[in-house]
Structures are given as structure tokens and as C-alpha cells.
Amino acid sequence: xxxxxxxxxxxxxxxxxxxxxxxxxxxxxxxxxxxxxxxxxxxxxxxxxxxxxxxxxxxxxxxxxxxxxxxxxxxxxxxxxxxxxxxxxxxxxxxxxxxxxxxxxxxxxxxxxxxxxxxxxxxxxxxxxxxxxxxxxxxxxxxxxxxxxxxxxxxxxxxxxxxxxxxxxxxxxxxxxxxxxxxxxxxxxxxxxxxxxxxxxxxxxxxxxxxxxxxxxxxxxxxxxxxxxxxxxxxxxxxxxxxxxxxxxxxxxxxxxxxxxxxxxxxxxxxxxxxxxxxxxxxxxxxxxxxxxxxxxxxxxxxxxxxxxxxxxxxxxxxxxxxxxxxxxxxxxxxxxxxxxxxxxxxxxxxxxxxxxxxxxxxxxxxxxxxxxxxxxxxxxx
Numbered sequence: 001x002x003x004x005x006x007x008x009x010x011x012x013x014x015x016x017x018x019x020x021x022x023x024x025x026x027x028x029x030x031x032x033x034x035x036x037x038x039x040x041x042x043x044x045x046x047x048x049x050x051x052x053x054x055x056x057x058x059x060x061x062x063x064x065x066x067x068x069x070x071x072x073x074x075x076x077x078x079x080x081x082x083x084x085x086x087x088x089x090x091x092x093x094x095x096x097x098x099x100x101x102x103x104x105x106x107x108x109x110x111x112x113x114x115x116x117x118x119x120x121x122x123x124x125x126x127x128x129x130x131x132x133x134x135x136x137x138x139x140x141x142x143x144x145x146x147x148x149x150x151x152x153x154x155x156x157x158x159x160x161x162x163x164x165x166x167x168x169x170x171x172x173x174x175x176x177x178x179x180x181x182x183x184x185x186x187x188x189x190x191x192x193x194x195x196x197x198x199x200x201x202x203x204x205x206x207x208x209x210x211x212x213x214x215x216x217x218x219x220x221x222x223x224x225x226x227x228x229x230x231x232x233x234x235x236x237x238x239x240x241x242x243x244x245x246x247x248x249x250x251x252x253x254x255x256x257x258x259x260x261x262x263x264x265x266x267x268x269x270x271x272x273x274x275x276x277x278x279x280x281x282x283x284x285x286x287x288x289x290x291x292x293x294x295x296x297x298x299x300x301x302x303x304x305x306x307x308x309x310x311x312x313x314x315x316x317x318x319x320x321x322x323x324x325x326x327x328x329x330x331x332x333x334x335x336x337x338x339x340x341x342x343x344x345x346x347x348x349x350x351x352x353x354x355x356x357x358x359x360x361x362x363x364x365x366x367x368x369x370x371x372x373x374x375x376x377x378x379x380x381x382x
Contacts, residue, residue: 013053109191139327180232212241288308
């Protein structure tokens with residue numbers, strides 16, 4: 001099989017831009033993928049950020065103006081990782097150019113921005129668009145998703161999906177754009193981290209019917225560029241209690257996004273429990289998935305049991321990595337890109353895919369309901 005060559009450009013050469021570049025360099029780890037991407041262009045408004053990418057020999061264009069990317073007919077796919085307030089214009093421009101787009105969350109700073117991007121996509125259906133969300137591509141997360149889809153839960157009791165880290169635990173950490181409403185959006189941490197907690201529930205069909213939100217602004221001020229305290233006006237922590245349905249049964253679904261979760265670094269957790277079974281997974285222990293059942297125990301009668309399973313390295317797309325080895329964050333990014341480009345190619349089949357534009361846009365309806373819930377102290381129907 002001859003793989004289709006796809007030229008990729010990155011707009012935003014920060015942390016995630018470098019991660020994506022590294023993932024593309026690891027592409028030979030995938031087995032029989034129908035696409036062969038090459039990173040050929042990078043854009044960042046800060047010229048100093050471009051230096052790192054000059055070490056990648058396939059990169060032929062570095063620029064501070066993303067218009068240079070869009071006017072380059074050799075580029076097929078654009079990955080964009082910029083501030084939330086810049087999403088709408090850049091995403092719409094990429095889509096209007098006819099190029100494919102892998103867009104960073106939250107797919108616009110608010111609902112209006114997300115809807116404008118969807119409208120642009122309707123006008124340019126030739127542009128294939130997905131939203132970045134890599135955590136569900138951990139092998140353990142995939143096993144948990146398949147467990148739920150198998151029907152093993154029986155009648156569902158409850159479910160939870162969380163994204164927890166402690167990046168803001170240091171109170172002397174300077175303010176940045178993610179801590180300011182004008183750049184991050186009124187949804188705050190939900191904009192920044194929410195897609196991590198909604199990708200799997202929405203893909204499982206768990207769209208919330210109502211939301212009750214508990215939002216915390218724990219650090220109202222942080223040091224500015226000169227050390228003077230300035231407003232830090234976004235929500236650091238958000239817990240959303242929702243009602244959703246699984247196989248027609250209404251159940252409580254909790255999603256948590258926290259920038260201040262002491263003891264955590266960058267932890268994604270999923271748990272679903274039913275009358276017949278249960279499953280839970282955390283990236284804190286990336287090889288281990290726990291499943292619940294009631295079992296006949298020799299000499300002990302019938303007992304409730306949580307059992308641990310080691311899942312190894314294999315996820316959505318097979319790799320050369322030994323199946324017994326561990327998987328990590330860089331592997332999940334590679335798998336997200338493998339799924340994105342395979343789906344663009346038409347070769348993903350029924351495998352788990354990257355977050356869809358309509359799923360990303362729906363999260364803004366959820367966040368808007370959460371903000372209203374917090375303001376009014378009640379559950380809000382979507």
C-alpha cells in the first residue's frame with residue numbers, strides 16, 4: 001500500500017505545537033497507516049518560537065503571518081493552537097481556504113464564535129475539521145469506552161469524567177492569557193480543559209439534559225509583567241453535575257475540570273458504574289484499568305470485586321511498540337493524529353475518532369448553562 005502524502009502546517013509554535021511536531025516525527029511507529037504526514041510549515045507571531053522547528057528537516061517555511069500558510073497550495077492540513085480569542089478568525093480563514101483543520105479546544109472563545117466556525121464549515125464542506133482531544137486515546141481509556149459500549153454496565157447508576165491538574169497551585173505564578181476572561185473566555189477553566197471531560201461522554205451519547213455547576217475563583221489576583229498584582233478573573237475549578245441518559249435510563253453524570261487540584265499534575269479520569277458492572281481508568285496509573293463485577297469466590301461465596309487489568313500499549317491504530325509496554329501522553333497525541341488523518345482519508349471505519357465540530361460546539365452550550373447555573377444557584381435545562 002502506498003501511503004497518501006499529506007503536508008501539515010502548524011499555527012502556534014508553543015507547547016502543543018512542539019508536541020504535534022514531535023508526534024509527526026514518530027509516524028513510522030504506526031503500522032500500515034494510509035497517510036504519511038510531513039510537517040512543512042510553522043507560523044508563530046513570536047519569531048523566537050520558530051527556532052526550535054528549524055531542527056526538523058522537512059520544515060521549509062517559517063513565518064509570523066498565517067496568511068502565508070493559507071496561500072501555500074502545497075499545504076493540506078493546518079493544526080492551530082492559539083489563544084481562545086483568536087480561534088474564530090483563524091479557524092474560519094483556514095476553513096475558507098479549503099484546507100483541513102485540526103483545531104485546539106474550545107473551538108472558539110464562546111458559543112457565538114463556535115457557531116460562526118460551524119457556519120463557515122457549512123459553506124466549505126471540502127474542509128475536513130476536527131477538534132483536538134488526545135486523552136481518550138490512552139489504551140486504558142479505549143478499553144473503558146469499549147466496555148461501556150459492550151453493554152456490560154447493565155442499568156447505569158452513575159458516571160464521572162475528570163481532568164485535574166495543579167498548574168495554578170503556585171500563587172506566585174504570573175498571570176497569563178488563560179487566567180484572563182478577555183483572552184480565555186467567561187467559561188474559564190471549562191474553555192481551557194472542558195473538551196477533555198466531554199469528548200467521551202458526548203461520543204457515548206451522554207449529552208446532558210440539565211446542568212448544576214459549582215464554580216470556584218480561588219485566586220482573584222496574580223503578578224503581572226512588572227510584579228504588580230493584576231486581576232485573575234477566570235474560574236480555576238469547575239464541577240458540573242448533569243443528568244444524561246444511557247440506553248434510555250436517566251443517570252447522574254459528573255464532569256470536573258480543575259487547575260487547582262492538589263496532588264495532581266495532569267490527570268484524566270473516567271468511571272462508569274452500573275448494576276451489572278463498572279469500569280474506571282486514570283492516567284495516573286496508565287497501564288491499569290479496573291472493572292467491577294459480582295463473582296463466585298471459591299470458599300467465599302458471592303462477592304463484589306474490582307479487578308485490575310494491564311492494557312499495554314495498543315490503542316486506536318496499531319503500532320510497532322510491544323503490546324505489553326506502557327503508553328504515555330506522547331503516544332496519545334500520535335494516536336489522535338492517526339485517527340484524524342485516517343478519518344480524513346476515509347479509512348477510520350468504526351474506530352474512535354477525534355472530537356467532531358458539532359461536539360466541540362455543544363460544549364459551549366454546556367458551559368453557558370453552567371455559568372447560568374452558578375449565577376442563579378439552580379440546575380439549568382439545556
